[in-house]
Amino acid sequence: MFGQHILRAFGKLYDYKINLGILRRLGALRPSRSGLVLALLLASVSASAQTGQEEPPEILTFLGRFHPLLVHIPIGFLFVAFMLEVFSRFQRYRELRHAVTFILLLGTISAVLSAVMGYFLSLSGGYEADTLFWHQWLGIGVAVLSVVAYVLKTNADRWPSFPGGRVYFPVFVLAVFLTMGAGHYGGALTHGSDYLTQYMPQPLRTLAGLPPRQKPVQSKPITNLAEAVVYRDIVHPIVETRCVSCHNPDKMKGDLRMDSPEQLVKGGESGPLFVAGNAQQSEMVKRLLLPEEHDDHMPPKGKSQLTKEQVELIRWWIDGGASFDKTVAQLQATPEVKVMLARLGNGAATDKPSGVMALKVPPAPAPLLGQLRQMGMGVTPVAQGSNLLQVKWWKKAEPAGKEPFVLMPKLAQQVTWLDLGNAQLPAEAWDVLPALKNLTRLHLQGSNVTDAVLAKLKGLPHLEYLNLYGTAVTDAGLGHLAGLKQLKSLYLWQTKVTPEGVRQLQQQLPDLRVDQGWAEKGEKAAAGVLGGLGK
Incomplete structure (x- = not known):
């Protein structure tokens, strides 16, 4: 009974045109003109080219970061409006139709704002191009079709003989399907292209034509520590579990990939990732050692952080020449590093501790x-x-x-x-x-x-x-x-x-x-570095 009272209240609000009256008093346009304006706004945003700057203005980056906050709002409104529309076509739930227009209006506005903020966010770069393309244009499609559906709905409610009323429901259905597609590609941008299928059971993977699931990289005791390859057996598992989620072929934050030795050597937009033989001057180590609250600290605050031991092992590898094929026995190690290696080797160190x-x-x-x-x-x-x-x-x-x-x-x-x-x-x-x-x-x-x-x-x-x-x-x-x-x-x-x-x-x-620190933007480094760890 309570639900029916709520639905009747929505109906009365709409029947008395309270919602449209409020909008008009705020200076809003009629629905058809509003839809045209919103559609033109989206078209202008999507057609905008980057201005040639290496980085977008900070205000656009600031606004763009509201996209993850806004993007879920239109999904909720549009799906609720769609379900109400479907049920309202049955005589028993006829009263639901009065709520559809208002909820669709909220979904339309939030979809447009989300698309605009998403475009601003895309200007900052760091996303796989093909996935971004599909997510962006499907999202814009959702916003445009929502505008169209809202305009058709309001005109069909005003004039029952309005010929566009027959097109309204198919347009709405298409907007819902595009919403699911945009959400899928958005998830791929954030979590990786295999996020949806990563834990799919093998029978379903076979049915979908997907390759067998790869086992995740895990750190496990090294049976022969002296012969273990430092990068493959020690450094790579750390990078794989802490860094690759944001630096992979599908998501390249800072134009940096860390999923292979070749990509590590290539570096990113800040230059080389490391200086072989000098961990202290390596960008990778500098960012790992920054306070977690610092904007340039990696991994970002909120992500799983490297332990102090993991950072020290990476430093040791870089100071030892950042070789991808040298073994533990070929690199000098401090007593502290030997203790860390002993843990990896299940207690078997290369030398006795000193x-x-x-x-x-x-x-x-x-x-x-x-x-x-x-x-x-x-x-x-x-x-x-x-x-x-x-x-x-x-x-x-x-x-x-x-x-x-x-x-x-x-x-x-x-x-x-x-x-x-x-x-x-x-x-x-x-x-x-x-x-x-x-x-x-x-x-x-x-x-x-x-x-x-x-x-x-x-x-x-x-x-x-x-x-x-x-x-x-x-x-x-x-x-x-x-x-x-x-x-x-x-x-x-x-x-x-x-x-x-x-x-x-x-x-x-x-x-x-x-x-004594490292150079921030526009400042000179003040540190002088002498000596080396374990040398």
């Missing part, structure tokens, strides 16, 4: 680990079967208390990786750093670390990696690092450190690689 990784330390007390986790610390082993730990502060959005850090000296032997990125710590928390003698990696990016805190690092003999990105440290703080003879990688993006301060530090630590 340095801190070779230390035999007792296991950490389980109750202590439980306390730290309850206080917001992530605590995990650095490798399977190892008692060495990596610790991460998770509660970045709130100021940290001193309580969890007061407990950490009790894990002085076990903690070797510490991540305090974006943490705002009290002074007492920083006082625990000198006790962590086995620390090899320290992430302090975005934290409230100061020059005085860096002075506390002097007694860390094994520290190899230090990230100070986005902090307030200066040249004075940098001077405290001169005694860290094992320090190999230092990140100083967006700090107050000067090139002169970096030069003086590198004179004392000639094997240190310092990264």
Whole structure:
């Protein structure tokens, strides 16, 4: 009964022409003229040629990105209007006809807006041409046919003898079919051409004439790690699962494909993807290391991100020459990389671990680990079967208390990786750093670390990696690092450190690689790079 009341309300609204009256008071044209104007608008948009600019104006890109938001609205309205139209042809549901025109009007307007926004989005490029062609023109077809169907419907309702009324329903049916086709090609643009058929059962694939389904790339233990080909067995599975979904023959974001070695070497619109032998100057690594919130970070925020280990393995491969046929045994590896490789090899490393990784330390007390986790610390082993730990502060959005850090000296032997990125710590928390003698990696990016805190690092003999990105440290703080003879990688993006301060530090630590950032658009790179990871 409630549904019938709603339908009668729609009917009364239409019978009294309230909806058309409101439109006219807002300055709207009569339906036939409105349809003509909308059709001309679509024709002008679809016929527009690009202006020859390498990139479209930012305002068009901004508007175009509303297309994914708008594109589902006309689908809903048009299908609801179509179903109401079908049922209204039965005497029992005759009252439904009064709602069709208004819902069709909403579907028509949203279809036109979606088509225009979609055209603006297509100007930014990065889409497979044939799929884009069909999606674009089917979408424009939906908008135009919706306009035509609306004009025919309104005129047929006004004048029962209107000859175009007979054409209305076939036009509407065609618009619905075009909607399904446009949706299919839109899905192919977003998810890949095999999105619909990727998990199709083999009998249906055979019936449809499709080739057998390829098994997805999976990382699995490598039985003979020394003879494993670095790219094929280690790097390619990472790229396949994290990058290829947006950089493939059907979807080439940034005019870049990453589905084959040849395409990796070719690069994209930003130039070569990597510089063989120099990961730090490689575009691929630069984008992987940017903060996730940065517009140029890859993969984009919201997508599955690479782990730190995966990034380090890619860096190691590039620093080793980015060869597509060298084996693990042919590349030098740092102790950290050896641990990562041991995981891939199910515990079988090419060489015995050295340095801190070779230390035999007792296991950490389980109750202590439980306390730290309850206080917001992530605590995990650095490798399977190892008692060495990596610790991460998770509660970045709130100021940290001193309580969890007061407990950490009790894990002085076990903690070797510490991540305090974006943490705002009290002074007492920083006082625990000198006790962590086995620390090899320290992430302090975005934290409230100061020059005085860096002075506390002097007694860390094994520290190899230090990230100070986005902090307030200066040249004075940098001077405290001169005694860290094992320090190999230092990140100083967006700090107050000067090139002169970096030069003086590198004179004392000639094997240190310092990264002060990478060139944004219109700016010059400020970083000088010396040395290499594992060299």
